[in-house]
Amino acid sequence: MSAENVNQKYQQIWQTVQCIPFGKVASYGQVADLAGLPGRARLVGKALGKVPNGVWQGQSVPWFRVINSQGKISFAQGSDAFEKQRKLLQDEQVVVLHGRVKLKEFQWQPDITELLHKLSY
DNA sequence: TACATGACACCTA
DNA sequence: ATAGGTGCCATGT
Numbered sequence: 001m002s003a004e005n006v007n008q009k010y011q012q013i014w015q016t017v018q019c020i021p022f023g024k025v026a027s028y029g030q031v032a033d034l035a036g037l038p039g040r041a042r043l044v045g046k047a048l049g050k051v052p053n054g055v056w057q058g059q060s061v062p063w064f065r066v067i068n069s070q071g072k073i074s075f076a077q078g079s080d081a082f083e084k085q086r087k088l089l090q091d092e093q094v095v096v097l098h099g100r101v102k103l104k105e106f107q108w109q110p111d112i113t114e115l116l117h118k119l120s121y
Numbered sequence: 122t123a124c125a126t127g128a129c130a131c132c133t134a
Numbered sequence: 135a136t137a138g139g140t141g142c143c144a145t146g147t
Contacts, residue, residue, distance in 0.1 A: 029129065039141085040144095042144080045129065048128065066128080068130080074129075127143105127144095
Protein backbone atom coordinates (compact mmCIF):
# COMPACT_ATOMS: atom_id res chain seq x y z
CA MET A 1 0.00 0.00 0.00
CA SER A 2 1.65 3.20 -1.15
CA ALA A 3 1.64 6.40 0.85
CA GLU A 4 -0.33 8.10 -1.91
CA ASN A 5 -3.10 5.53 -1.67
CA VAL A 6 -3.33 5.97 2.05
CA ASN A 7 -3.45 9.71 1.73
CA GLN A 8 -6.14 9.44 -0.90
CA LYS A 9 -8.24 7.35 1.46
CA TYR A 10 -7.79 9.92 4.18
CA GLN A 11 -8.91 12.65 1.82
CA GLN A 12 -12.02 10.70 0.87
CA ILE A 13 -12.79 10.39 4.55
CA TRP A 14 -12.21 14.08 5.26
CA GLN A 15 -14.38 15.07 2.34
CA THR A 16 -17.17 12.80 3.53
CA VAL A 17 -17.01 14.12 7.07
CA GLN A 18 -17.32 17.65 5.70
CA CYS A 19 -20.72 16.64 4.33
CA ILE A 20 -22.14 15.91 7.79
CA PRO A 21 -24.50 18.83 8.43
CA PHE A 22 -24.63 21.08 11.48
CA GLY A 23 -26.49 19.46 14.34
CA LYS A 24 -26.11 15.92 13.01
CA VAL A 25 -23.72 13.05 13.73
CA ALA A 26 -22.48 10.01 11.83
CA SER A 27 -20.82 6.80 12.95
CA TYR A 28 -17.29 5.81 11.99
CA GLY A 29 -18.66 2.88 10.02
CA GLN A 30 -21.20 5.08 8.27
CA VAL A 31 -18.48 7.50 7.21
CA ALA A 32 -16.30 4.63 6.02
CA ASP A 33 -19.13 3.24 3.90
CA LEU A 34 -19.98 6.61 2.39
CA ALA A 35 -16.31 7.25 1.71
CA GLY A 36 -16.22 4.10 -0.37
CA LEU A 37 -14.26 2.19 2.24
CA PRO A 38 -16.71 -0.38 3.64
CA GLY A 39 -15.56 -2.15 6.76
CA ARG A 40 -12.84 0.37 7.41
CA ALA A 41 -14.29 2.17 10.41
CA ARG A 42 -10.99 2.15 12.26
CA LEU A 43 -9.34 3.96 9.42
CA VAL A 44 -11.81 6.80 9.89
CA GLY A 45 -10.57 7.37 13.42
CA LYS A 46 -7.00 7.43 12.17
CA ALA A 47 -7.84 9.83 9.39
CA LEU A 48 -9.62 12.23 11.73
CA GLY A 49 -6.58 12.38 13.93
CA LYS A 50 -4.46 13.37 10.97
CA VAL A 51 -6.36 16.30 9.49
CA PRO A 52 -3.73 19.02 9.07
CA ASN A 53 -4.78 21.85 11.39
CA GLY A 54 -8.31 20.49 11.37
CA VAL A 55 -8.73 21.93 7.91
CA TRP A 56 -8.72 20.44 4.45
CA GLN A 57 -9.18 22.23 1.15
CA GLY A 58 -9.88 25.46 2.98
CA GLN A 59 -12.77 23.96 4.93
CA SER A 60 -12.79 22.75 8.51
CA VAL A 61 -13.37 19.05 9.07
CA PRO A 62 -16.05 18.56 11.76
CA TRP A 63 -14.40 15.53 13.38
CA PHE A 64 -16.59 15.96 16.48
CA ARG A 65 -19.69 14.92 14.50
CA VAL A 66 -18.30 11.41 14.22
CA ILE A 67 -19.13 8.98 17.02
CA ASN A 68 -19.31 5.20 17.31
CA SER A 69 -22.13 2.95 16.16
CA GLN A 70 -23.64 2.89 19.62
CA GLY A 71 -23.99 6.64 19.62
CA LYS A 72 -21.19 7.08 22.13
CA ILE A 73 -18.22 9.42 22.08
CA SER A 74 -15.18 7.23 21.61
CA PHE A 75 -12.81 9.12 23.85
CA ALA A 76 -12.52 8.14 27.49
CA GLN A 77 -15.07 9.94 29.63
CA GLY A 78 -13.46 12.80 31.46
CA SER A 79 -10.55 13.15 29.04
CA ASP A 80 -9.89 16.54 27.49
CA ALA A 81 -10.78 15.24 24.07
CA PHE A 82 -14.03 13.83 25.39
CA GLU A 83 -15.05 17.12 26.98
CA LYS A 84 -14.11 19.09 23.90
CA GLN A 85 -16.21 16.87 21.65
CA ARG A 86 -19.15 17.00 24.05
CA LYS A 87 -19.01 20.77 24.14
CA LEU A 88 -18.77 21.16 20.38
CA LEU A 89 -21.76 18.87 19.90
CA GLN A 90 -23.85 20.60 22.51
CA ASP A 91 -22.94 23.93 20.98
CA GLU A 92 -24.88 22.81 17.95
CA GLN A 93 -27.89 21.56 19.89
CA VAL A 94 -26.92 17.90 19.86
CA VAL A 95 -27.94 16.36 23.18
CA VAL A 96 -25.20 14.34 24.85
CA LEU A 97 -26.13 12.35 27.95
CA HIS A 98 -23.66 10.07 29.67
CA GLY A 99 -21.36 10.45 26.71
CA ARG A 100 -24.09 9.25 24.41
CA VAL A 101 -26.16 10.75 21.62
CA LYS A 102 -29.57 9.43 20.58
CA LEU A 103 -28.88 8.26 17.06
CA LYS A 104 -32.61 8.01 16.44
CA GLU A 105 -32.74 11.76 16.70
CA PHE A 106 -29.39 13.04 15.55
CA GLN A 107 -27.90 10.58 13.10
CA TRP A 108 -27.28 12.06 9.68
CA GLN A 109 -29.53 10.63 6.95
CA PRO A 110 -27.55 11.54 3.85
CA ASP A 111 -29.36 12.45 0.67
CA ILE A 112 -27.81 10.23 -1.97
CA THR A 113 -28.15 12.57 -4.93
CA GLU A 114 -26.75 15.47 -2.98
CA LEU A 115 -23.87 13.29 -1.85
CA LEU A 116 -23.05 12.18 -5.37
CA HIS A 117 -22.84 15.82 -6.29
CA LYS A 118 -20.52 16.71 -3.44
CA LEU A 119 -18.18 13.75 -3.43
CA SER A 120 -15.65 13.36 -6.18
CA TYR A 121 -15.06 9.63 -6.22
C1' DT B 122 9.52 -9.93 9.66
C1' DA B 123 6.68 -10.12 13.88
C1' DC B 124 3.88 -8.17 17.18
C1' DA B 125 1.16 -4.63 19.47
C1' DT B 126 -2.06 -0.95 19.18
C1' DG B 127 -5.99 1.70 17.95
C1' DA B 128 -11.26 8.06 18.10
C1' DC B 129 -14.51 0.70 15.32
C1' DA B 130 -18.17 -2.80 14.13
C1' DC B 131 -20.55 -7.06 14.64
C1' DC B 132 -22.06 -11.16 17.01
C1' DT B 133 -22.76 -13.82 21.25
C1' DA B 134 -23.54 -14.41 25.65
C1' DA C 135 -26.88 -2.54 29.06
C1' DT C 136 -22.25 -4.62 29.21
C1' DA C 137 -18.32 -7.85 28.11
C1' DG C 138 -15.52 -10.75 25.44
C1' DG C 139 -13.97 -12.52 20.91
C1' DT C 140 -13.07 -11.74 16.06
C1' DG C 141 -12.31 -9.19 11.75
C1' DC C 142 -10.13 -5.24 10.01
C1' DC C 143 -5.71 -2.75 8.41
C1' DA C 144 -2.58 1.33 8.89
C1' DT C 145 1.25 2.51 12.06
C1' DG C 146 4.91 2.19 15.09
C1' DT C 147 8.44 -0.46 17.42
